[in-house]
Amino acid sequence: MSERVLMKGNEAIGEAAVQAGCQCYFGYPITPQNELTAYMSKRMLEEGRVFIQSESEIAAINMCFGAAAVGVRTMTSSSGPGISLKQEGISYVAGAELPLFFVNVMRGGPGLGNIAPSQADYFQCTKGGGHGDYRVIVYAPSDVQEQYDYTMLGFDLADRYRIPVLLATDGILGQMMEPLVLKKYKDPGDLPSKEAWRLGDPATKEPIWITSVRLGEGELEEHNFKLQKKYEEIAEKEVRFEEISLDDADIVMVAYGTSARVARSAMEMARAEGIKAGLLRPITLWPFPEKRLREIADKVDNMLAVEMSLGQMWEDVRLAVCGACRVHLHGRTAGGVPEETAIVDQIRKIMNSKGDEIIRNF
Amino acid sequence: MERIFTMPEAMKPEQTLYCPGCGHGIIHRLVAELVDEFGIRDRTIGIAPVGCSVFADKYWNFDVISAAHGRAPAVATGMKRGRPDSFVICYQGDGDLAAIGTAETIHAANRGEHFVTVFVNNAIYGMTGGQMAPTTLVGQRSMTCQLGRDPAIMGYPIRVCELLKDLPGVAFMARGSVDSPKNVLKTKKYLKKAYSNVLEGKGYSFVEIVSTCPTNWGMTPVKALEWLRENMLEHYELGVFRDCDAEA
Numbered sequence: 001m002s003e004r005v006l007m008k009g010n011e012a013i014g015e016a017a018v019q020a021g022c023q024c025y026f027g028y029p030i031t032p033q034n035e036l037t038a039y040m041s042k043r044m045l046e047e048g049r050v051f052i053q054s055e056s057e058i059a060a061i062n063m064c065f066g067a068a069a070v071g072v073r074t075m076t077s078s079s080g081p082g083i084s085l086k087q088e089g090i091s092y093v094a095g096a097e098l099p100l101f102f103v104n105v106m107r108g109g110p111g112l113g114n115i116a117p118s119q120a121d122y123f124q125c126t127k128g129g130g131h132g133d134y135r136v137i138v139y140a141p142s143d144v145q146e147q148y149d150y151t152m153l154g155f156d157l158a159d160r161y162r163i164p165v166l167l168a169t170d171g172i173l174g175q176m177m178e179p180l181v182l183k184k185y186k187d188p189g190d191l192p193s194k195e196a197w198r199l200g201d202p203a204t205k206e207p208i209w210i211t212s213v214r215l216g217e218g219e220l221e222e223h224n225f226k227l228q229k230k231y232e233e234i235a236e237k238e239v240r241f242e243e244i245s246l247d248d249a250d251i252v253m254v255a256y257g258t259s260a261r262v263a264r265s266a267m268e269m270a271r272a273e274g275i276k277a278g279l280l281r282p283i284t285l286w287p288f289p290e291k292r293l294r295e296i297a298d299k300v301d302n303m304l305a306v307e308m309s310l311g312q313m314w315e316d317v318r319l320a321v322c323g324a325c326r327v328h329l330h331g332r333t334a335g336g337v338p339e340e341t342a343i344v345d346q347i348r349k350i351m352n353s354k355g356d357e358i359i360r361n362f
Numbered sequence: 363m364e365r366i367f368t369m370p371e372a373m374k375p376e377q378t379l380y381c382p383g384c385g386h387g388i389i390h391r392l393v394a395e396l397v398d399e400f401g402i403r404d405r406t407i408g409i410a411p412v413g414c415s416v417f418a419d420k421y422w423n424f425d426v427i428s429a430a431h432g433r434a435p436a437v438a439t440g441m442k443r444g445r446p447d448s449f450v451i452c453y454q455g456d457g458d459l460a461a462i463g464t465a466e467t468i469h470a471a472n473r474g475e476h477f478v479t480v481f482v483n484n485a486i487y488g489m490t491g492g493q494m495a496p497t498t499l500v501g502q503r504s505m506t507c508q509l510g511r512d513p514a515i516m517g518y519p520i521r522v523c524e525l526l527k528d529l530p531g532v533a534f535m536a537r538g539s540v541d542s543p544k545n546v547l548k549t550k551k552y553l554k555k556a557y558s559n560v561l562e563g564k565g566y567s568f569v570e571i572v573s574t575c576p577t578n579w580g581m582t583p584v585k586a587l588e589w590l591r592e593n594m595l596e597h598y599e600l601g602v603f604r605d606c607d608a609e610a
Contacts, residue, residue, distance in 0.1 A: 023444060024440065024443060024444050026440065050443040050444065052439065052443070052473075054436070054469070055465050055466065055468075055469035056465055058433065058436070058465075058466075059433070059436040059439075059465065059466050059469065060436075062429065062430060062433035062436035062437050062440065062466070063436045063437070063439050063440035063443070064440060065429070065430075065433075065436075065437050065440060066427070066436065066437035066438060066439060066440025066441035066442075066443075066444065067440035067441065067443065067444035068440075068444075069407075069427050069437075069440070069441060070407075070440075070441050070444040070445035070448060071444075071445075072444040072445070074440070074444065088430055089430060089433070092430050096428075199407045199425040199427060199441065199445075199448070200405055200406075200407045200425060200441065200445045200447070200448030200449075200450075201405075201445075202404035202405050202447075204404075204425070207419075207422070207423055207424050207425050207426065208425045208426075209419045209425070209426050209427075209428075210425075210426075210427045210428070211410075211419070211426075211427065211428035212428065213416060213428050
């Protein structure tokens with residue numbers, strides 16, 4: 001039933017969105033995600049759906065806000081600089097509790113930075129990015145198939161929890177081609193109806209007001225506590241990760257996305273020379289697999305965060321293990337991609353070190 | 363006894379909290395009367411922008427969304443494209459439409475989006491306490507041009523209709539005022555044309571309404587109306603700037 005094709009990551013995301021019933025795509029050009037916008041400009045119109053190349057990223061996210069408010073599936077995509085511009089709108093979407101799926105094909109920063117692959121938007125992805133007390137579900141796929149699959153799941157979760165869902169990928173994953181099984185979208189069947197809150201529906205009896213402004217005394221705090229309850233439920237139910245060779249591991253690497261692919265090769269090299277290395281790959285960056293990391297930390301002496309940023313995810317690993325083991329850092333940035341041999345060198349150093357010493361590659 | 367005047371169904375029976383002499387109350391009512399006259403209340407979505415009219419949801423008896431500052435045309439675009447059978451009213455003030463949201467305004471007009479824009483121009487930022495707006499007149503004083511607007515430093519008051527009228531996506535564009543019953547009725551006529559254009563799928567329709575802000579102008583409501591007539595109407599000429607039907 002499912003067709004197997006060779007496809008670019010950016011295009012796989014677009015096709016998954018089309019299959020998942022995305023009705024409106026709004027985007028603005030930026031490298032390295034341009035293939036996605038280009039793909040949607042053709043596919044969405046072929047399907048008789050809405051595609052707009054907006055005047056700015058700010059306009060794109062606010063178009064999404066409008067489309068989400070009338071109850072249709074909507075998405076936008078960009079790279080770091082554009083996602084920075086979209087943060088205001090994402091905060092509004094979160095505050096108004098609307099479903100939204102969006103994509104960050106990460107590149108090097110800060111500032112205009114460069115167009116090389118990166119994971120340096122980890123803080124922006126996971127710690128809000130925009131203003132106010134809110135959370136965004138963040139998926140970190142590590143191949144083309146996962147970019148396809150988690151795009152579909154992302155739309156479902158956005159609807160289920162009325163929350164922005166982010167697919168955090170990078171310039172390598174977005175631009176590389178891999179075999180992909182074009183699975184058909186399957187409606188989970190239990191998603192909540194939008195009829196009670198969507199705007200412009202003649203069937204609704206009373207006027208609906210969609211807003212993120214709550215000026216009455218205590219009104220916003222009450223709303224934010226309600227949001228927090230939802231976030232706790234998500235943290236409980238939706239955390240995802242992959243464990244590789246953890247059972248006998250003496251040292252556990254923590255890595256996601258492109259970094260996880262390299263870390264896996266490094267793990268095999270280390271094992272070939274007798275070092276029992278393992279890998280925990282977070283698939284959701286928020287919620288972060290903190291409980292599992294805390295359990296693992298009781299069994300090993302060392303963890304190594306491998307990331308294409310300079311210690312951003314490392315902070316979350318340290319928070320999770322709460323001092324139960326040493327957490328070292330292998331970080332590259334701005335287009336630098338971790339190399340297996342350099343990781344294995346660092347693993348050797350770690351295994352030979354003692355005491356509280358924290359070893360970094362830079 | 364026959365009832366000849368009543369609250370529009372599209373208005374909630376609330377007393378507005380706008381200042382005495384503010385034009386928003388009149389303009390909200392015009393917007394609502396026309397929603398009733400066209401019988402479209404069940405599919406109308408109003409946008410409450412950032413500014414004093416962020417409270418519009420309390421007065422309009424139809425669906426309302428609060429947009430981020432200046433982003434109303436983008437939000438309107440998303441709603442109308444996402445739900446083509448909806449009727450979207452993009453209500454914006456001068457700071458919202460002609461300063462922070464200039465890009466969204468121009469591009470929505472240029473795409474010929476199928477919604478009505480109601481642009482309330484009172485030449486000042488109301489909600490934040492009377493700062494200079496893009497439409498503040500030369501020489502006019504405000505909290506952030508206390509010595510009067512000096513074009514050499516602050517630029518000139520923008521005439522939005524004149525700026526947008528030549529974009530091919532615009533189906534209708536007019537400027538009215540709410541300074542007198544006569545002008546209120548004329549403005550309603552413009553709005554009616556804008557509504558019917560959008561309902562008939564003719565395209566982007568825009569009505570600028572010159573209005574008052576007695577509180578931030580530092581005037582009584584009566585004096586504010588005089589000031590509007592004597593100063594604003596000279597710079598902001600009333601009339602129709604674009605009418606696709608007349609051209610056809």
